[in-house]
Amino acid sequence: MADFSRAPMTVTNENWKGKNDPAERRRIQNRINQRAFRKRQREGESPKAYRARLASSGSASPQEEEPEESTDDQESSSSATPSINTSPSPAERQYDELARLINRNFQAAASTNAYALGIGPQAVRQPELGLSLRPTKPLSAGLNPIAAQYQVPHDLIFDILPHPRLRYNILKAIVASQIDATALSNDLRLSGALDLVCGSWQRCGLIVWGAPGEIQSWEISIGFLRRWGFLLQGCEDLLAVTNAWRAQRGEAAFPASVNVSSTS
Numbered sequence: 524m525a526d527f528s529r530a531p532m533t534v535t536n537e538n539w540k541g542k543n544d545p546a547e548r549r550r551i552q553n554r555i556n557q558r559a560f561r562k563r564q565r566e567g568e569s570p571k572a573y574r575a576r577l578a579s580s581g582s583a584s585p586q587e588e589e590p591e592e593s594t595d596d597q598e599s600s601s602s603a604t605p606s607i608n609t610s611p612s613p614a615e616r617q618y619d620e621l622a623r624l625i626n627r628n629f630q631a632a633a634s635t636n637a638y639a640l641g642i643g644p645q646a647v648r649q650p651e652l653g654l655s656l657r658p659t660k661p662l663s664a665g666l667n668p669i670a671a672q673y674q675v676p677h678d679l680i681f682d683i684l685p686h687p688r689l690r691y692n693i694l695k696a697i698v699a700s701q702i703d704a705t706a707l708s709n710d711l712r713l714s715g716a717l718d719l720v721c722g723s724w725q726r727c728g729l730i731v732w733g734a735p736g737e738i739q740s741w742e743i744s745i746g747f748l749r750r751w752g753f754l755l756q757g758c759e760d761l762l763a764v765t766n767a768w769r770a771q772r773g774e775a776a777f778p779a780s781v782n783v784s785s786t787s
Contacts, residue, residue: 625715632735663736
């Protein structure tokens with residue numbers, strides 16, 4: 524695995540009073556909220572209570588969340604990672620009943636994995652830049668953080684993906700300024716929505732069919748493959764699982780492996 528020891532780091536300063544940048548104030552307050560959440564978790568907050576707080580925090584349907592996708596926090600993240608690959612703004616997406624169903628399942632899976640990882644509920648529904656947390660309890664093999672997650676500042680929504688190689692590829696691309704990390708996190712949070720990809724409307728994001736901590740429950744959408752396929756190098760198992768789900772619906776299989784030239 525590549526050495527991320529020289530990757531840029533975020534200097535933590537939690538004195539948010541007197542900060543003029545609203546995005547910076549929000550990031551600092553989010554870090555404080557994260558610690559408060561971990562304290563409640565150590566004191567025995569149940570997953571049911573976690574999901575209730577997630578719902579009460581204002582989590583909405585994908586279409587209702589669209590205005591939040593243009594926050595100052597996201598603009599700051601985008602400018603920090605120059606992009607060679609972007610996605611449309613949330614306002615340009617289309618939502619049908621299937622999109623809403625897929626997104627509800629994704630949000631439920633994300634909240635379950637976030638709880639296991641000690642990530643606060645606000646990071647599931649809105650961008651939160653930071654470093655991954657050290658696990659305080661056993662995790663499934665797919666969710667255990669890799670070294671780069673402790674070194675490369677990133678949107679914590681990436682941590683809920685139960686595939687170490689995919690997370691590694693994402694962080695490597697962030698460090699190399701090969702992707703717009705905000706566009707990728709938008710696509711994940713709005714999984715199921717229809718976007719214009721390569722001139723046609725395609726369903727984007729990821730689909731979850733079962734236990735969220737297991738890669739066998741996840742499927743790549745056609746839009747994700749076409750827009751972010753280069754991130755799937757070394758993820759042949761995820762492609763195989765996706766093809767198994769597609770075969771059940773009588774749909775054509777994706778390539779068994781991915782290389783840069785085929786997705787650039």
